[in-house]
Amino acid sequence: MSETRVLGVDLGATNTKWVVLGIGSDPSSPSLVASGSIPTRGEEGHDVVIERLVAEVRRVTDEHGAADRWGLGTPGLFDPATGVVTIFTNLPGQWRGVPLRAALEDALDRPVTLINDARAFTLAEGRVGAGRGCAVVACLTLGTGIGGGIMIDGRLHTGATGIAGEIAHQTVLPDGPTCGCGNPGCAEAMARADVLAAMAGRASVAKVFRGVRAGEARCIAAVETAAEYLGIALANVFTVVGPERIVIGGGIATAGDLYLDPIRAATRRRATLLPPEAIRIVPAALGAVAGAVGAALAAYDDAR
Secondary structure (H helix, E strand, C coil): CCCEEEEEEEECCCEEEEEEEEECCCCCCCEEEEEEEEECCHHHCHHHHHHHHHHHHHHHHHHHCCCCCEEEEECCEECCCCCEEEECCCCCCCCCCCEHHHHHHHHHCCCEEEEEHHHHHHHHHHHHCCCCCCCEEEEEEECCCEEEEEEECCEECCCCCCCCCCHHHCECCCCCCECCCCCECEHHHHHCHHHHHHHHCCCCHHHHHHHHHCCCHHHHHHHHHHHHHHHHHHHHHHHHCCCCEEEEECCHHHHCHHHHHHHHHHHHHHCCCCCHHHCCEEECCCHHHHHHHHHHHHHHHHHC
């Protein structure tokens, strides 16, 4: 079987990352042909972002010969049938109602696979990363927002509406702060990056974890509080879905066990029907390119 080249792009709030994958006879072992990134500059408006995205896709495909099909990971939700944006919570600009799929396909004259960025992360980590080999795996990305996804038997589980897997949009504190999705008390509203930093009285999560390492009580309390809310959400996932493991990535997760250990402990306290050894929460394996890798894999799946 000859190698197929596919392009995956991850449209992020700050940077837009891309990868070109070579996929041969074993789709679970793609090769990384090339990768790169450009600033997203969402503050300049959605039209400018789309124009720059189109220009970069043209440049990359000209240089690396990517396949006609490509995938885009989006920082929010869209109508799966029409490709029209419904909510991009953490990307600046007026995106609601933008016909994203049509705009890209018209400009590039080739089909594009749209996939939520957290679902792209899940596809990548579940198929070729830290969840590889698991029949059921769930993933969580911790950063500016919190995204999630579920894979069953090697395929994303998106449910009847196409948006299943939003682990962080479970209510973990009834009548808590309103989330960007409009619901009070979501896990995202209780544990995303700016909330964690504010609880600790620090300017960034990096400074929060520096405080934890230094034994500062307010930073430790903030991490434990955020971990408790995430533990509620993840215990629900383990109890209802039964993944073999949950993979956690994203910018906040770079703190490693300093954050993962409190999350593990909180999850075990809540998932009382399961033996502790069944609660497997592991760090992501693919790093910053996971979302772009997942977008490429989604495009490859669509083209098969």
